[in-house]
Every structure is written in C-alpha cells, then in structure tokens.
Amino acid sequence: MDRNLDHPLRTTLVNELHARPSPRVRAPCHAVYLAFKEPREAAARDRSLDVAHLAQLAHRHGAPKPDEETSHYAARLGRYDVTWESHTEFVSYTAIAEGLPARPFDPSAAAIFAADWQARAPGRRVTAVMVRVEQMPEDQSGIERELADWFSVDSLATFWVLDKSALVASDFRIDPDGWMRFAVFVRPDLGSGRTGRIIQRLCEIETYRAMSMLGLERARMLSERLNALEPELAAMTGDMENGPAETTLHRLLSVAAQLESLATQSVFRFGATRAYEAIAMDRVRALREERFKDRQLLGEFLTRRYDPAMRTVKSTEARLNQMLERTGRAGELLRTRIEVERSAQNQQLLESMDHRAELQLRLQHTVEGLSVVAISYYAVGLLGYMSAPLAKSAGIDKTVLMALATPVVVGLVWLGLRRLKAAIHHS
Template structure:
C-alpha cells in the first residue's frame, strides 16, 4: 500500500504568533555544565522606569562586550543571546525590567571565589552599562567528597556562620551552600558540590535555579524601600483622613470645605496607588518565582545546617510581608476615602434637598401672594372700568333719559350694576381664554 501523501501546511492558516510562542519555550534552556566549573553572573537594571527603557542600549552594551572578545554581533531585536567568549560560555537575556549576563568557565580559580574569575565582565565595561548592578553572583561547582562532612571546614572559611544555609538538593544529588552576603569584591557567593555521577544537565539546572533565586530575590526586595516610603506617606495622610471623617458630622462646617480637604487627601492616595501599582504587582510575581525556585531544588537538611526555606522564612518573607502590608493599607485607605466621599455626597444631597424644599415653599408663598395681588388688581380693574363704562353709557343714554323724563342720577344708579356685572363677566372670560391658551 503506497504511503499517504499529506498536503503541505499553508502558512496563511497559522496564527502569526504560533511559531514565535513555541520557540519561546526553547529559547532559554538551562546550561549544561561539568564539574568543576565556575559561573559568574550579573543582573543590570535601570534605577527608574526600567520597564520602559531603551532596549537598544542594552543590546549595544552587549555588543561592546562581544567586540572585546571577537564574538559575533548580537541581533538588535533579540531577547536572548549565547556565544563563546574565549573559555567562557556567555548567555545574555533581556527581561521586563533588567538584563542578565551569565558566563560559565571550566575549572576553578586559584583561590576560592577569587575576584579574577569575574574578569570576563571588566569594570570599565560595567561602569558604562545602561543601568546598575542589582545582582552579582559567583558560583563554584566542585565534586562532593565521599564523606560530605569534609566540606564543612571550607564552608566555615567561605561563609558567615550566622546566615549560612547548606542543604541537600534533588534527592541528595548535590549540596548547595551560601550565606546571601556580598563579599568585598561585590559578589554573592554560592558553593555547589555535586556527586561524581551527576549529569551536566542536572548541574546546569541547579546553577540556573540558584541564579534565578538570587536575581528575583533582589528584584522583589526593591519593593521594601518603596513600601517604607509609602508607609511614611500613609502615616501622614491617615490622621487627616480620620479628622475629615470625624468632622463630617459637624453641621457648622460647610460641606464645600470638607469636600476640598477630602479631595486633597484622595488625590494624594490615588497618586500613591498609581506610582506603586507596578512595583507591588512585580514584587508579587518575583516573590512567587523565588519560592518556586526554592521548592524546585527539593531540599533536605544537610548535617543539621540551616535550610533555604528557613532562611527565607526568617530573612526574606518578613520584607515581603512589609510590602504587602503597605499595599493593603493603601487599598484600605482608598476604600475609606471613597466611602467618606459617598457619605459627603449624601450629606450634600440632603442639604440640597432641604434647600430645594425651602425654595419651593418660598415659591409657593410668592405664587400665593401674586395670586392674591392679581385678584386685588382684577377687583380694582373692574371698579375702574365700570366707572368709566357707567360714565360713557350715561352720556350715551342721557338724551333718551331726558326724553323719558328720567333723572340723571336714577339713570346712573340703574346703569352701575349692569356695567359692573358686564365688566366682571368680561374679565372672567378673558382670564379663562388666557388659561386655556396656556395649556
């Protein structure tokens, strides 16, 4: 039976981002490392508005490093780059707020954690970076002795005892140790001891998780300074907001004045929320990555030493709780100001309703007065018109009255009620027509 022939896929049927999204899954594989080796790592971040930085400057800075070592020039649109710089394997990645440089070299420096191991990143080149170092890590990977306790003297020499964390990772495939302190040369040190049969891929994943752990720990703790600044602002605004809320029951104080004070406080709270929203959101994401990297190491206790989870619980998580507390307090004060605004609007509406009711009562009294005045004027008009009408009729009928020997006074007396009645009926008819015409 002949093999089936499938028609080629039509590119027009593919979503324009499909291949790019799939390639992104494979764009940043973990390095494959063999012990012994050394990893040096930098994370560089612009101090302000790093998410909107000019990424072309990051690529230009990478290109300058590549040019020093004769490596291929990076693509200006690339978000990641790998190259061989002499004996170092370089990996560069661009992230939302920062860029990272990782260089891996076989072997160990002459002295443990010798600053010369970081010479792949020259000081003058770092000084010209479009940002500042937020993380600088040096990891030494060596073989684990047959007796794991033999590494304890080295750990005592390399790290501070009060903050040293040393653990088995990945089902006791390796030992990770570090004190999360910065040495005199500016590097944070980690030691990784692997069993001789540990595969390069597994070593690379452990190293990558340690680099991620330190990078995102540093990035997440940027929110701590922001949280402290925000707390100072909230400490100043909280009494003002409380005074405004308590003073809303004071009827002697105009609502307009209270509204101006409330608007001032609310505006500052909204401004603070806008300024800190991105940082607090990023902190939560970075914290989740940190805890994920710790969990992915699957650590167990090493010779009674402190575990990474214990170190994080005592040293790291309180800082994160401080940031979250400031964020929650800001949200609570925004809710209070919003409720105060609603109460103030209710108070203003009640006052306006009372004013409107009083105004309507005034209008009713004024309309009633106008109606009475109108009736008075109409009565006077009837009298005035009747007076002139009687006079005109008297002149008109006087010859007839003279012929009939009727006295003029009698004639006037007879004409007066007739004229008054006629004028009154005429006025009513005119008013009725005006009323019907208005409707």
Template structure:
C-alpha cells in the same frame, strides 16, 4: 497538514520553550553573573542601549556579533561561554568557565565583566553572583570547615538539593569585591545537565530575590505617607456627623485625600505587582531544588523564610493598607455625597415653598388689581354712558342722580363679566400651549 495550515505564531511560541536551555557544566567550574536594571521606567527603557552594551562586551572579547532582534544570546568569548538574556525590567549576563580561580572566589574571576564596562551599563547593577562548582569530598563533613572559612557563619545556609545530588551553600552577603558567593559541591555521578539546572536555579533565585525586594523601599516610603494621611481620613470620617461643618467643605477635604491616595496607588501599582510576581518565582525556584538538611545547618528555604519573607509581607501589608484606605475614602465619599444631596434636596424644597408663597401672593394681588380695575372701568363707563343718555333722561323727566344710580350697578356687572371672560380665555390659551 501543510505549514500554511498552522497558526502564524505556532513556531515562534514553541521555539520560546527552548530559547533558554540550561547550561551543561562540569566540576570544577566557575560561574560569574551580573544583572542590570534601569532605576526608573525600566519596563519602557530603550532596548537599543541593551544591544549596544552587549555588542561592546562581545567585541571586546572577539566573539560572534549577536542578533539585535533576539532577546537572548549564547556564544563563546575567549575561554568563557557567555549567555545574555533580556527581561521585562532587566538584562542578565552569565559567564561559564571551566576550572577554578587561584584562590576561592578570587575577584579576578569576574574580570570577564570589566569594571569600566559595568560602569557604562544602561542601568545599575542589581545582582552580581559568583558560583564555584567543586566535587564533593567522600566525607561530606569535610565541607563544613571549608564553608566556615568562605562564609559568615551566622548567616550561612547550606542544604542538599535534588535528592542529595549536590550541596549548595551561601551566606547571602556581598563580599568586599561586590559579589554574592555560592558554593556548589557536586556528588560523583551527577550529570552536566543536572549541574547546569542547579546553577540556573540558583542564579534565578538570587536575581528574582533582588528584583522582588525592589518593592520594599517603595513600601517603606509609602507607609510613612500613609501614616500622615490616615489620621486625616479618620478625622474626616469621625466628623461626618457634625452638622455645624458644611458638607461641601468636608467633601472637598476628602476629595483631596482621595486624590493623593489614588496617586500613590497609580505610582505603586506596577512595582507592587512585579514584587508579587517575582516573589512567586523565588519561592518556586526554592521549591524545585527539593532541599534537605545538611548536618543541622539551616537550609536555603529556612533562610528565605526568616530573612526574605518578612520583607515580602511588609510589601503585601502596605499594598493592602493602601487598598483599605482607598475603600474607606470611597465609602466616606459616598456618604458625604448622600448628605450633600439631602441638604440640597431640602434647600430645593425650601425654594419651591417660597415660590408657592410668592405665587399665592401674586394671585391675591391679581384679584385685588382686578377688583380695582372693575371699579375704575365702571366709573369711567358710567360717566360716558350718562353723558350719552342725558338728553334721553331729560326728555323722560329722569334726574341725573337717578340715572347714575341706575347705570352704576349695570356698568359694574358688565365690566366684571367682561373681565371674567377675558381671564378665562387667557387661561384656556395657556392650557392649550401646555
């Protein structure tokens, strides 16, 4: 088989599987990570601004210029290895550095991403993570004192991952310098590739957690608006049987509420859909760490179940409530439209009955006019004929009164017969046209 036989997308799709390999890290090491997202319309943002921001960072450190057509970049900037990735709504920067800072989680470790450079980013920072990778002591219990000194004890989560290859700990809090801290203690014998995969899963966990929770403020604000619309919708549905209120007026009120609900659904559809997708990734990243408990401490899985899942359930319930209200509005609209149709049918029936009555009245009037027409025409016909036959009547000795008496019934019958013939002919012409 020659390359010409391959699908034009084959190589690109296969290369996509290897576009973002896990880093290879040793212990000790320091990882600094930031992610930026546009506040609005992030999915349709200007990608050129992302490229320009990356160029500025690489140029500042004297690194190799990135390819502007790619959605990922890896290169050396000073003593740091930099990895940049562009996603649908956000971009991420990760710097890997051998060794540890002078103090645990020293803010100086984040100097690879200068504050003025971060302030000029196209978008706002949604995640900032600092990870310290250290060798695990021979006695893992010694780690407890260290963790309690680094993290807030009340929210500390710590657990073994990947069959106790490493111990991961964090309090999921933002320190005074704006960083969320993670500590990874590596058991002797863990490979650099496995360490890199653990770190990558942690970074993905925090990034997608932050992105998924973007739906929570939207859900809370939407819930307030739904609280205002729900009583109005319920009142309309409850009053639909009130015959004293015109159905057209009620339908207009319902259409107004339905339009507002459709607007809310349109504005929230993308955010809620993204939240659901990001939540699935978060839970997947937690699962692949294959946690086990460390000395009675809560695990990352338990922390996420207690602190993170309620937020996701809030988003899901708000989305379901919006969908339910839309369905209620649709059903109420169908019922109201049916009521309006029935009322209009009754009105149309009344109009038809009124037309029938008018047609019957017109027919009776027509018959009356025909009778008067027979009398009037007969009167003039008798007069004209009497004048024409007067000389003949005198020669025959017939008096004028007798002549008129003889002519009158004949004239009336002739006129009546003639009008009947005319009407039948007209009716026959109308029937032929139809």
C-alpha cells in the same frame, strides 16, 4: 504540510520554550553571574543599548556579534561559556568555566566581566554572584571547616538539594569585592545537566529575590505618604456629618487624587514584586532541599529574612487599596448628602414659589374687584353725562337715573371682565 495554516506567532512561541536552556557542566567548575537593571523605567528602556553593551563584550573576545533583535545570546568567550538573556526589567550574564581558581572565590575569576566594561553598562548591578562547584569529598567532615573559612557562620545556610545529590552553602552576604558567593559540592555521579540546573537556579533565586526586594523600598516611601494622608482622611470622615459638605468633598477629592497618583506610580512595582517572589519561591521548591546536619535551610533563611519584607510590601499595597476604597465610599456619602441638601433647598424654593403665587392670585382678585369698581365708576359717570339731557326732558332726576343704572353697569363690567379672563386662559 501547509505552513500557512499556522498562527504567525506559533514558531516564535515554541522557540521561547527553548530560548533559555540550562548549562551543561561538570565539577569542578566555577560560574560568574551578573544582572543589570536600569534604575528607573526599566521595563520601557531602550533595549538596543543592552545589545550594544553585549556586543562590546563579544568584540573584546572575538566572539560573533549578537543580533540587534535578540533576547538570548550564547558564545564561547575565551575559556568561558557565556550566556546573555534579556528580561522585562533586567539583563543577565552567566559565565561558566571548567576548573577552579587557586584561591576560593578569587575576584580574578570575574575578569571575563572587566570593571570598565561593567561601568559602561546601561543599567546598574542588582545581582553579582560567584558559584564554586567542587566534587563531594568522601570525608564530609572537612566541608564544614571550609565553609567556616569562606562564609559568615551567623547567617550560613547549608542544605542538600535534588535528593541529596549536591550540597549547597551560602551566607547571602556581599563580600568586599561586591560578590555574593555560593559553594556547591556535587556527587561524582551527578550529570552535567543537573549540575548546570543547580547553578542556574541559585543565580535565579538571588536575582528574583533582589528584584522583588525593590518593592520594599517603594513600600517604605509609600507608607510615609500614607501616614501623612491617613489622619487627614480620618478627620474629613469624622467631619462629614457636621461640616460643610461641599468643602469637605473638595478636600476629599484632593486626597483621592493623591492616592490615585500613588497607586498609579506603585501598581507596576507591586505587581512585579509579586511575580518575582513567586518565581523565586518556585526555584527554591525546585531544588527540593533537605537539612544538612543542624544547619538552616534556604527556605528557613528566606522565611526569617525575606518573607517579612514581602509581607510589608503586600500590607502596604492592601493599605493603599483600603484607603482608596474608604475615600470612594466617603465621596459617595458626601455626594449623597449634597444631593439631599439640594433637594431640600429645591423643596423650600418650590414652597416659597407656591406661596408667592398664592399671594399674587389674591392680589389679582383684589385688583379685579378694584377694576370692576373703577370701571363701573367711570362708566356710570359717562352714562350720567350722556343721559342727562334725556332725563331732563323726561322729568327724571339725573341722580335717580344714575342710581338705577349703577347695578346694571357694575354687573355688565363684572361679566365682561370674567369673559375676558376666561378668553385669556383658553388662548
């Protein structure tokens, strides 16, 4: 078959479906899980540092060095099967070993991830989980006594999963050694694949829950800023009708710029929060949990403790968007008001110009009349001087001659000015 027909990314995309297989393990066993995230700009982090940190762990245990461009790594480190995965904002390590520590949830079980190695991680821990997997005893009455010894009863959730093939319990608290603990009791006939998927889903639920909760802190900080800006926006909106429009618009643009900056800073975190919440709830549904006696379900625990936080994030995001929309509408109204005011000013200016033009026209007519008189006066005077000798020889009085010539001169001057005016207009 001609592989040139394939899209350049076809093989990569297919391999992505198989990049994160579920572990296969049988009870009794235990798992240690870590997730590290850069405190800031984690999505744009230098991923080579994550691979270098993984290489240090592999080198300590004589395992093969990971490829520099890899996003998934699996190897046998001592008695642990270790899996490393690189995600958008974090990296995760899962170490699973057969058998159980002598003491339940013994911190020594996490020795595969030494404290000094964790301290040199490029990011900081967002999740640290221990999972203890035992076979289900025939007498289940003893399980509750064990859970009471291991967990805080007031927040303990205990529930069946996968059609009652396993029982899961956790109080979702961090113990003094920094670990969140899960206890899993599986039926003897449960396959290794299902056991591995239970471990994987529990770790994923805690990781994506923790990652989504990062949006809550952003929402709290954002709420403080919005609480400060909202009264200012409300005051400007109230002053729109009577206050100076241009001054109000400048103030409004300042608030709009601050809101846009807040939206730019928060858009990724809020989008990631929605995605992480969706994944976490999808993993909860995949467990197909059922009630164990009168204990609370995982879904019930999340509904009371987790859902309010997610609703806070969503309401804060909606509030920010509403304020942006209100600012945009107010800005449009102010710009419309300014345009109307300027149109009115332009109309007044045009009317003033028309009035001035009319005055100038009247003045021009007045000047034209005076010009006719003035020119006629000088013309009649000149004519008088010129015709004086002729009038004397003809026996006509000079005054009478000038009086007779005056209407003719005035008419000729007026006619000449009219023609000159008409020629100027047509030129």
